[in-house]
Amino acid sequence: MDDQNKNLILATVLSFVVIVVWFLLFPPPEQAPNDPVPASEAAQTTQGAETGTAMTPGAEPATGTAAPSAPPATEEPAPRIDIDTPSLAGSINLRGGMIDDIRLKNYRETLDEDSPQVTVLRPEGERDPFYALYGWVPVTGVEANAVPTDQTIWTVEGTPTLTTDTPVTLTWDNGAGLIFTRTISVDSRFLFTVTQSVENTTDAAVTLRPYALLRRHGIPSDLKKFFVLHEGLVRMSDGELEETKYSGMEDYDTDSREGAPAERIEVADNGWIGFTDHYWMSTIIPDGAFRSTAKYYPNREIFQTDAVLPALEVAAGQTATTDSRLFAGAKEWETIRRYQNEAGVTRFLDAIDWGWFFFLTKPIFAVLHWLHSFIGNMGWSIVALTVLLKMLLFPLAYKSYASMAKMRELQPEMEKLKERAGDDRQKLQKEMMELYKKEKVNPASGCLPILLQIPIFFSLYKVIFVTLELRHQPWVGWIRDLSAPDPSSILNLFGLLPFAAPDPDSFVAILSLGVLPILLGISMWLQQKLNPAPTDPTQQMIFAWMPWVFMFMLGNFASGLVLYWITNNTITFMQQYAIMRSHGFKPDVFGNIRKSFSRKKAVEGKK
DSSP states (O other): OOHHHHHHHHHHHHHHHHHHHHHHHSOOOOOOOOOOOOHHHHHHHHHHHTTSOOOOOSOSSSOOSOOOOOOOTTSOOOOEEEEEOSSEEEEEETBTTEEEEEEEEEEESSSSTTSOEEEEEBOTTSSSOEEEEEEEEEEESSOGGGSOOTTOBOEEESOSEEOSSOOEEEEEEOSSSEEEEEEEEEOSSSEEEEEEEEEEOSSSOEEEEEEEEEEEESSOTTOOOOTTOOOEEEEEETTEEEEEEHHHHHTSOBOTTTSSBEEEEEESSOEEEEEEOSSEEEEEEESSOEEEEEEEETTTTEEEEEEEOOOEEEOTTOEEEEEEEEEEEEOOHHHHHHHHHHSOOTTGGGGSOOOTTHHHHHHHHHHHHHHHHHHOOHHHHHHHHHHHHHHHHHHHHHHHHHHHHHHHHTHHHHHHHHHHHTTOHHHHHHHHHHHHHHHTOOGGGGGHHHHHHHHHHHHHHHHHHHOGGGTTOOOSTTOOOTTSOOOOOGGGGGGTSSSOOOOTTSGGGGGOOOHHHHHHHHHHHHHHHTSOOOSSHHHHHHHHHHHHHHHHHGGGSOHHHHHHHHHHHHHHHHHHHHHHHHTTBOOOTTOOOOBOHHHHHHHHHHO
8 A cells, every 4th residue: 555545544534533523522413302391191101100119219019109200280289398598498298208309509400690599400391300319119018008109198297397306207107007207318418318117006017128219210311422421320339330321221221120220230339329400419328228219110210229228127016217328419529528538438539430441530629629728729620631731741841852852953864864865765765763762762752741641631521521510610701610611702892792602512513613722723733843844745734733633622611621732832932942942952932943152063073
């Protein structure tokens, strides 16, 4: 194969890789889902479902809570208990005793001050129903209809409002000698503690299994579906982390008892199970051993996670009690770390999607968080983090930059070799290798800084995209959200013309470069000017276009990531500039290089 064909294939492959990476990072927007089913239609659907497979929380025998059913349209809604804490607002539904209405006081959906608060849990009848339900599975001595279900109307004792200082207690008497009690408390952040007890007033022992479950109706309408982000099932089972997307839950093996795809794990010591979104999460945290079950009900399009605790035998005249916790809130690093270290929630920090490079993303974020505690501005903290990373890598990068400077020195001699070799490529390669060996130059060492930056780049991209701490964080001026693309646009002269920038999801947005992407392209171009040009013309052309291709590719990346890349390029340019001068070159501000007189004389003296 001749060189021309090789170069053509290389250019084609590089172009294909760029296109693939672009569509992986920015998949086309999906159509918005249809409006939720009206309550009346939902009631008819769920009433029909009651005659089918029961939604049992995974205990034997295969009986337990019936399929969830919405109240008839003519029936009045059940009373609710308000939730009011420094971090949470919402209510508890006395029908089923469900925790199904949780809003985050300190987070809003958009930057607008009037934007609605972020909702984590929602009741049936609203968009994306998602709620927590607790109960008991009868084992022996109890009829299936003698335990509370999701339609049971509970009675509240004492205060009607759940606060950090005032727990609420719900009771239900089954009329057959069993009295069920549920006490719910909450801390100042996002952790609920649910204490379930059953009093046996009969003259015979009974056995029941307490459970807690999270039930999500359908795939969330705001699912991001980015390959770098996990959304769906997340659970920890005796130190083993599992992350399964919703599509993966649909592919579970069918449970022979319930007819639904399910996967069970017997947790011997500790763990937790639930669902994670981009920035929010809801997980059940049992106290001790439990059966961890993830399942999907295709007839209702319901995703469910169960935590079924060991069976409790309640003797006549005795009471049995069990505790579990529920996290429903924001994935704040500091809060989750405190629950892990102080509340004993095993490896809870792993609920944040750190990715394959977790050994880099975890410490990088920890340092970023520490810098932010001093600086107070996440944008400048990213700049400071970049400086620290460049300082850490400089000893390794110095050799590469020095090697590139030496390659610059050899450019005139390499041109002479090309003239002497003519079309004899084999002779040219042989003489070039002899020259490299003589001058002790490794042409491949110039790739080392790039190879070092790749995992750091992806780790920082992961940190900026996944962690909540950068959401809605401003930097300077027009950059009000470092987790979002630069909102300025060259198409309206950065706000000088009287019309808005195009929608970020439109194709035109690719051409709508902001200030930061343009600075990124310029910084890459300046840095590239200091590097020795490839000897092959096709490669020269590819490298010449790369800064501007990346300028468009990264234009819709998070502003924080673009800020990091600009800072990194700027520091790299300054380091290479200083090293080039130490080797007798005088680069100008645009990277154009000429030899100093003394260096030129030294080179001529060698000849």
